[in-house]
Amino acid sequence: MILLKAMKKLFLIGLSLYLSLTPLSGHNQSPADRHQPHDFQASKAMVVAAHPLAVKAGVEILRQGGNAIDAAIATAAALNAAEPFASGIGGGGFMVIYLAQEKKVTVINFRERAPAAAQPTMFHLAGRLQPKWRRTHGLAVAVPGALAGWNYALQKYGTLSLQKVFQPAIKIAETGFPVSSTFSSINKDEYDKLLEMDGENSCYLNQGFPFEPGDLFRNPALAKTLRLVAKKGIKFFYKGELAQKIVQAVQKKGGIMTLEDLASYQPLEVKPLRGTYKDYEIWTIPLPGSGGLHIIQLLSIFENLPLKKWGYLSPNYIHYFAEALRFIFADRARYLGDPEFIKIPVAQLISKKYAQKLIAKINPKKVAESYPSTDFSPPRHSNETTGNTTHLCVVDEQGNIVSLTQSINHFFGSGIVPEGTGFLLNNHMDDFSRNPNSPNAPGSRRHPLSSMGPLILFHQGKPFLVLGSPGGTRIFSSLTQIILNIVEFGLGLDEAIEAPRFFSYSLKGEVRPLFVEKRIPASVLDKLQQMGHKISLRQAYDKYFGGAQGILILPAGQGLRGGADSRRDGFGGGY
């Protein structure tokens, strides 16, 4: 009997491995060394995402005649099943859509909102901040927007039903798949939280223990939830039985979300944010997604600097990058928040003139003594964000494009799973500032500031690069580095994604360390130290810097190239 059970398990693992590794086209097998740069290739249509099964889901929908929007939602839902620790229906995000026929770019904001009862001091008890309430508590959960956003996109720009595009996700959740080392290590890192918030019987634990690499992970409860949503529509989530389960789970853990908060959630279709870099145009998301704004700021700064002369990963380049980030963080803390509720000087912040001013503030030889924000209006205070997210890109045969970033914030979100539903609730309330006087302080129905920055880069009027990444406040730094690696330093797409990354910031005007992947040569780090940077070494390929996915659209019908980050389980496929 035991032998039969073992054989059955081996068979299931083998089957899942086979399914997950079946090539999606002749050019799409990953190299044996996962970190070796590898561009996935396709001639007409492509999907890149953080898990092979999610890519397979998107490609399947494209092959069935779906467009990029259909495939993006299928991939997004499949990620909930295959990479459940990073995003899902308990979270939210942003998508940039390019409609080829109309040559139109639009943005759907499905970021979570604070409950109506949220207020600036909600994380304080007797005047003292309670950090745990922001992350591992019912108060940490913001009203999820993913399903509403996906549904809005499908209804307005897609061609298939929610029922149709959810099928691959339901199958993944039901059949299961062998857990990767990425999944396993994140599961171990968040074990404490899962035990505390969901208990030893959590569907995200293997009989009370973290999943080991190769273990079969199935989530029948999620399959049932997705099937019910597909059948009954999103009102089942926002106004029906699921809404009750969500509110019950959140309130049981001390939260303030109500049925009315869920019932009143609406995604927003908004105008994209546009910027330029030389003869490239960047189309990205506006606030409260701050990644796009900061990418435009950084690129405007580097437009004026001799990057090619300095060289790839040169001390000068990294010094200017780190210092620019530190000044940008000072402005970010002072001005950024939800534009529905506060006035933000976006035009000034992304202007070329302001980029010149920031360059003038940077000492070419050494680290600044302090990083004051710039006066555009009366001063405000600081904030801090972290986060672990996911990104996917789709290009279809007609040239429609989706660049979608979604998240439940930290890995495994708040750790709260509404009873019997199999999905995790976000902890995005942690993206609000700790400071009650900040422009990004928690407030009734506000969107917390996000660092996401899904984008489409155009060259000479044509889509050139689709890109995005998770990684909290590292997102815009990493994406800018990838863009510069390609357009300035001549790296291939995946080469640019896999290249060593770095990051820094300032906090309350004070310098923070320069975080670097340890592959950056010691001689470069020595020079940076001489300039006054305190170096903090991270792993050679560190998830801290995100997990970017991109599609490069080659000119004159030469096809598509996909890059998928080996810092996570990135993969690409197409035809």
Next chain:
Amino acid sequence: MPQQSFKKSNLRLSLLFLGSVLILGLISTTYSQSNLPKFSPPVLITSAGQSAEVQLATVIAKRAGVDATLVKMATPDNLGENKTLILVLGASLKGLGAAGLDMNEEINRVKTLLAACESRNIPIICLHLGGQSRRGELSDKIINLFLPQADLALVVRSGNQDELFTKICQTNNIPLILLDRPSQAVVNFKEIFQLNSPLP
């Protein structure tokens, strides 16, 4: 028909192979458990490196019925009446950050704790439960520093691919149990703490 018999013989071979693997596995587990040192509760569980696996050790102890207390940043004061220390090896930048510690502070804390254990004759069990993903520069520093002071080591096999644990344990004459997965340690805990059944 020939195709059918080919399938049958293949199935027989597979069954034989799987059976052999299972039997060999059982034999090796039994052998490795035969001469283990014995320990007494109550137990203090702490981390060396603030990785999340310290919580795993607590669940293992609970399931084995071992009377144990978890103090992630234990100091000699926490030793109290405890008769055994379980030290969970593995560095996590995330965990260290959350604890507000840097590596030097963490190493000094554990050094002080182990010195107190030595002076009070409290035996030490070292666990490394994070496998391959909990190896690397920082974790290896901790392993090299503290494992030699253990009286017993339980290590998830995938973390010992380069045989670092085997080498340190052989050099220092420390019994080493290699586990395929952390949950297997429940059985070992029952044996080394001489418990027949878990607490209710």
